[in-house]
Amino acid sequence: MYQHVQPNNTNHIHANGHNVPTKTTSNGTMCANGSLGTEGPEAPETDSSGTGRMRKPLERNGSTQNHVVHLERRLGLFSGVALIVGTMIGSGIFVSPSGLLVRTGSVGVSFIIWLACGVLSLLGALAYAELGTMNTSSGAEWAYFMDAYGPAPAFLFSWVSTLVLKPSQMAIICLSFAQYAVEAFVTECDPPRGVVKMVALVAIVMILFVNCYSVNLGMAVQNVFTAAKLVAVVVVICGGAWKLMQGNTQHLSNAFNGPMPNVGAIATAFYTGLWAYDGWNNLNYVTEEIKNPSKNLPRSIIIGIPLVTLCYALINISYLAAMSPQEMIESEAVAVTFGNRILGALAWLMPLSVTISTFGSANGTLFAAGRLCFAASREGHLLDILSYVHVRRLTPAPGLIFHSLIASAMVLHGTIDSLIDFFSFTAWIFYGGAMLALIVMRYTKPNYPRPYKVPIIIPVVVLVISVYLVAAPIFETPRVEYLYALLFIFAGLIFYVPFVKLGMTPRFMNKVTLFFQLLLEVVPTSSMAMFE
Numbered sequence: 033m034y035q036h037v038q039p040n041n042t043n044h045i046h047a048n049g050h051n052v053p054t055k056t057t058s059n060g061t062m063c064a065n066g067s068l069g070t071e072g073p074e075a076p077e078t079d080s081s082g083t084g085r086m087r088k089p090l091e092r093n094g095s096t097q098n099h100v101v102h103l104e105r106r107l108g109l110f111s112g113v114a115l116i117v118g119t120m121i122g123s124g125i126f127v128s129p130s131g132l133l134v135r136t137g138s139v140g141v142s143f144i145i146w147l148a149c150g151v152l153s154l155l156g157a158l159a160y161a162e163l164g165t166m167n168t169s170s171g172a173e174w175a176y177f178m179d180a181y182g183p184a185p186a187f188l189f190s191w192v193s194t195l196v197l198k199p200s201q202m203a204i205i206c207l208s209f210a211q212y213a214v215e216a217f218v219t220e221c222d223p224p225r226g227v228v229k230m231v232a233l234v235a236i237v238m239i240l241f242v243n244c245y246s247v248n249l250g251m252a253v254q255n256v257f258t259a260a261k262l263v264a265v266v267v268v269i270c271g272g273a274w275k276l277m278q279g280n281t282q283h284l285s286n287a288f289n290g291p292m293p294n295v296g297a298i299a300t301a302f303y304t305g306l307w308a309y310d311g312w313n314n315l316n317y318v319t320e321e322i323k324n325p326s327k328n329l330p331r332s333i334i335i336g337i338p339l340v341t342l343c344y345a346l347i348n349i350s351y352l353a354a355m356s357p358q359e360m361i362e363s364e365a366v367a368v369t370f371g372n373r374i375l376g377a378l379a380w381l382m383p384l385s386v387t388i389s390t391f392g393s394a395n396g397t398l399f400a401a402g403r404l405c406f407a408a409s410r411e412g413h414l415l416d417i418l419s420y421v422h423v424r425r426l427t428p429a430p431g432l433i434f435h436s437l438i439a440s441a442m443v444l445h446g447t448i449d450s451l452i453d454f455f456s457f458t459a460w461i462f463y464g465g466a467m468l469a470l471i472v473m474r475y476t477k478p479n480y481p482r483p484y485k486v487p488i489i490i491p492v493v494v495l496v497i498s499v500y501l502v503a504a505p506i507f508e509t510p511r512v513e514y515l516y517a518l519l520f521i522f523a524g525l526i527f528y529v530p531f532v533k534l535g536m537t538p539r540f541m542n543k544v545t546l547f548f549q550l551l552l553e554v555v556p557t558s559s560m561a562m563f564e
Contacts, residue, residue, distance in 0.1 A: 107322045111251050112315055112332030113339075115396050118258035119311030120153075120340045121265065122205050122393025125347055125367075130360045135301040139357050140287035142301070146348055149305035150341030152497060153312040156463060157337050159470050159491045161330040164316045165483045166473070168325050171407030172316035173466045178411070180469035180476070184525070187532055189462050190408035191524035197459055198401035199435055201310065202394055203442035206232040209390035215365060216383040232443045239395050240436040243402065244422070244429045247321065250399050257392025264385030265343045268367070271374035272350020283352040296508020299501055303456035306501075308344065310459070311393070312337055317400035317407075326483035398432060405431025410557070413532055417545045420554035429552055457502065458517050464498030467491040 107115070132142040160172070169175040173193070177186035210231035214223035243250040293301065315332055319325045351366060354373045363369040371382030406428040409419030418431045470491045473480065506514050530536045549555065 107251060107318065107328075109328045109331055109335075111255060112322060112328050113336045114251070114255045114258040115315055115318070115399070116312065116332055116336030117340055118254050118261070118392045119314045119396035119400070120309055120336070120393075121258075121261050121343065122208070122308075122311070122390050122397075125308050125344055129348060129351055129366050130363060131304040132301050133357050133361050135297050135304060136293045137291060138288060138293070139283065139352060141293060141298075143287065143345070143348060145298070145301050145305050146344055147341065149302060149309050150337065150344060152494065153306070153309040154333075154337045154341070155490050156467070156494045157312045157333040158330070158486050159467055159494060160313050160316050161333050161484050162482060162486050163466065163470055164319050164329045165326045166477075166480055168319045168322075169407060170318055170320040170403040172313055172404065173462050174404060174408050174413075176466050176469045180472045183411075183413070183532065184528060185465065186408075186411075187413045187528045188521055188524045189465070190404065190413050191527070192458060192521050193462070194401075194405055194408070194414060194435070195438060196520065197462075198397065198404065199438035200442055202236070202397045202401065202435065202439040203232075204307075205390050205394040205397060206235045206439065207443060209235050209387055209394060212365060212368070212383045212386040212390065215368065216380065216387075229443055233440055235391060235394060236436050236440055236443070239391070239398050240432055242395065243398055243432050244425070244427055246425055247427055250395065250427075253395050254392060254399065257388055257395065261385065261389040261392055262343075264381075264389060265347060267375075267381065267385070268350050268370065269343075269346045271370070272346070272353040275350070275353035275374065280353045283356055284349065294508065296504050299504035299508070302501055303505075306460075307456055309337075309340065310456075311396065313463075314396060314400040317403045320403070330484045398435060401435045402428045402432040405434060412535075415541075415545070416556070417548045417554070420549060420552075420556050423553050423555050429554055430548065433552075457505065457514060458521070460498045460501045461521070464495050464502065467495040467498065471495070 129142075132145060133139070136142045136145065163176045164172070167175050167179055171190075174186050174190050177189055207228065210228045211223065213231055214228050218224075242253050312333070315322070315329060319329060322328050351360060351370055354370050355363070355366075359369065360366055365383070365386075367382045367386050368379075371379040375381060405414060405418040406421075407419075408414045409416060409431070418434055419428075420430050421427065422429045468491075471488065474488060505511075
């Protein structure tokens with residue numbers, strides 16, 4: 033059978049493929065369990081699932097490098113900020129402003145929700161920074177659920193996120209990209225739906241190729257597109273400032289005219305706004321590839337999310353300086369309408385800017401999504417082949433391809449609005465679960481090293497808000513889609529019990545894994561035998 037060649041200087045390998053690190057820190061000093069030496073690795077601790085597995089150490093200096101094939105730490109502070117900003121500023125700010133106005137009926141309330149969404153995203157991300165520096169394994173919520181609750185909840189997250197959340201997020205962004213790209217060539221009528229879907233599929237294939245070819249290329253694309261979209265944001269803000277200096281403040285002076293929205297409408301308005309902010313946790317999916325994650329993870333969050341919040345606030349003010357709330361609601365492409373009003377002959381720059389923005393956001397989304405597949409599959413929660421890495425390019429190609437295939441199916445059969453609501457409702461169930469995980473581990477793992485620690489009130493506040501965001505729409509405007517979402521989450525137990533808990537594996541799976549391994553030229557990252 034196929035086997036990895038084991039190198040001479042590997043660490044001892046557990047049966048689950050994890051390294052058992054020594055207790056010697058990077059400066060040569062010994063470190064007791066539960067303490068942390070200077071820039072050194074954390075002593076191993078048994079996870080909370082009761083399986084006796086050793087969780088990843090805090091800073092695994094040199095541990096993964098001893099594997100024959102491994103993901104390398106290539107992302108610095110600039111790339112971390114670019115991944116956060118580049119993923120968050122995507123289609124949302126160009127699609128969501130009108131949606132927020134429709135659901136709130138008030139300029140002032142919608143502006144407050146924009147700011148509140150930014151504050152909530154920052155608080156959530158700061159809590160994630162503590163979780164991400166406690167456990168530097170890739171996978172974000174999956175890794176934290178493993179630590180706090182054990183394998184069953186972690187599996188349910190990987191089940192929903194891999195099959196629904198991440199692919200739907202990418203499908204929404206690529207559909208928005210295609211909508212704006214096609215509109216640049218169609219002026220007399222709405223762009224044909226079939227053409228939009230085909231362009232979205234081409235975008236998925238291009239992004240997949242970039243991320244499968246090279247991690248460095250994927251991050252270079254992310255950095256360049258993030259810089260380009262920030263230039264576009266500056267253009268919008270400068271255009272709005274020019275209109276304000278001309279005295280166009282009438283739509284801002286009567287911001288709170290109109291009835292106040294009800295509780296359910298506010299929650300669904302938050303869904304729309306939070307979609308524009310989504311991506312604040314994407315850096316946690318790639319912590320195994322961040323240089324010095326204990327420092328660069330929280331720094332990237334503290335720089336990136338306030339920057340995005342400021343951009344969103346100023347962009348909304350700029351929109352209202354150039355058009356009325358009713359014109360924003362009626363516009364299919366708010367940014368394009370703004371460009372036509374402000375830029376004159378250079379109006380074509382706005383659809384170009386939106387396509388650049390959405391393409392960069394989709395690139396960052398796939399970059400993070402592939403790492404979730406990689407992390408969960410490595411633990412046996414998904415197909416083994418999804419945890420394999422290309423033997424030369426060191427990219428998690430199978431996970432990237434898997435996500436792209438599901439996203440392509442959603443592009444063919446879904447619409448933007450339906451996907452956004454489903455995504456937001458389901459995602460905040462797990463965001464709340466991550467906040468609860470942090471609170472639980474404050475008591476179950478009090479001595480676990482925490483290079484970055486937030487006040488306990490932050491995860492409590494985010495948990496309460498996430499419960500509200502999930503419960504309010506159900507009670508105010510009950511829809512069968514919410515029931516379907518909950519049923520889909522727990523349907524994962526049908527697969528968890530036989531294939532993960534009991535370890536049953538169909539006989540043909542070894543042949544399927546070997547076939548795709550040879551086809552895609554991928555191997556597992558652990559330096560142990562693939563098959564015995």
